[in-house]
Amino acid sequence: MRGSIFSIQRFSIHDGPGIRTTVFLKGCPLRCFWCHNPEGLEREFGVQYFSNLCIGCGECARECPTGAHALVDGLHVFSREGCTGCDGTRSRCVEACPSKALVLTGRLVEVEEVVAEVLRDSPFYASSGGGVTLSGGEPLYQRDFAAALLSRCMEEGVHTAIETAGAYPWSWLEGILPFVNLVMMDIKHLDGAKHLKATGMDNGAILENARRLSHTGLPLILRVPVIPGVNDTPGEVSAIRDYVRLLRDEQPAGSSLSFELLAYHPLALDKYRSLGRENPCERLAPLSGDRMLELEAIAQLDQD
Ligand code: SF4
Numbered sequence: 001m002r003g004s005i006f007s008i009q010r011f012s013i014h015d016g017p018g019i020r021t022t023v024f025l026k027g028c029p030l031r032c033f034w035c036h037n038p039e040g041l042e043r044e045f046g047v048q049y050f051s052n053l054c055i056g057c058g059e060c061a062r063e064c065p066t067g068a069h070a071l072v073d074g075l076h077v078f079s080r081e082g083c084t085g086c087d088g089t090r091s092r093c094v095e096a097c098p099s100k101a102l103v104l105t106g107r108l109v110e111v112e113e114v115v116a117e118v119l120r121d122s123p124f125y126a127s128s129g130g131g132v133t134l135s136g137g138e139p140l141y142q143r144d145f146a147a148a149l150l151s152r153c154m155e156e157g158v159h160t161a162i163e164t165a166g167a168y169p170w171s172w173l174e175g176i177l178p179f180v181n182l183v184m185m186d187i188k189h190l191d192g193a194k195h196l197k198a199t200g201m202d203n204g205a206i207l208e209n210a211r212r213l214s215h216t217g218l219p220l221i222l223r224v225p226v227i228p229g230v231n232d233t234p235g236e237v238s239a240i241r242d243y244v245r246l247l248r249d250e251q252p253a254g255s256s257l258s259f260e261l262l263a264y265h266p267l268a269l270d271k272y273r274s275l276g277r278e279n280p281c282e283r284l285a286p287l288s289g290d291r292m293l294e295l296e297a298i299a300q301l302d303q304d
């Protein structure tokens with residue numbers, strides 16, 4: 001079985017416990033304006049252009065069948081509207097570019113190919129309590145591929161986790177849970193209208209999936225990416241904390257549920273430029289350390 005991914009990151013320490021390999025799957029139904037992985041939003045492959053790496057050789061212009069690339073006064077110009085994507089999984093300009101200034105936004109991979117990559121770091125998982133994490137994009141958007149990959153990793157004794165936005169029917173999640181040891185899910189806002197404005201979808205399915213997950217007994221980490229102007233007030237954070245407390249109080253005995261805030265960092269400026277897109281966060285400053293500390297104190301589940 002094949003799936004489309006845009007990255008495999010080894011030695012990751014921010015995507016679950018221990019040292020992990022994170023596999024980033026393509027496609028996501030949400031459009032959070034602060035997204036750090038814009039190259040993973042669509043399932044289809046596109047071309048990223050990193051102008052700082054271009055040496056002006058003109059190879060792309062010679063190879064492109066549609067004339068989307070040109071050299072004008074010795075400078076490379078990429079007219080995206082002229083790109084037909086070649087055959088969708090490879091592109092002549094990317095293959096011709098000698099300086100890696102042109103990059104495909106993903107690739108098709110076989111399950112066993114990814115499993116082999118994941119198993120390279122098995123000794124580190126064993127010593128650190130790590131494993132594999134599927135992220136994205138939204139890993140559940142390719143749920144058959146995700147289930148096959150997680151099931152094979154589990155067979156090999158690797159701890160499995162998913163990072164998910166939760167914006168889909170419960171049946172999607174239910175089908176994959178037998179192959180998951182840990183779920184990390186974002187709750188971005190409790191107000192449906194504000195959630196819709198910030199992400200393009202309301203939060204109904206997300207809250208319902210968080211509630212049902214909390215009853216499964218599976219370890220669950222609910223997280224809030226704290227975005228300036230979206231959900232960074234004490235009132236907004238305490239409302240989500242209270243919701244999580246309610247879920248925790250109704251859990252079966254012995255369940256594990258934790259709650260975390262994730263600070264916003266403006267990381268994806270180059271990626272947006274390489275895709276020819278405006279970055280809506282170009283001028284969005286991160287919260288100060290003091291402000292994050294204040295919100296983290298509010299987010300504690302075990303105090304008033
Ligand atoms: S992907 Fe193909 S059609 Fe698109 S710019 Fe590259 S060579 Fe041209």
Ligand code: SF4
Pocket residue numbers: 053054055056057058059060061069076096097098099100101102
């Ligand atoms: S092939 Fe690469 S380096 Fe050469 S002009 Fe095109 S983008 Fe620039």
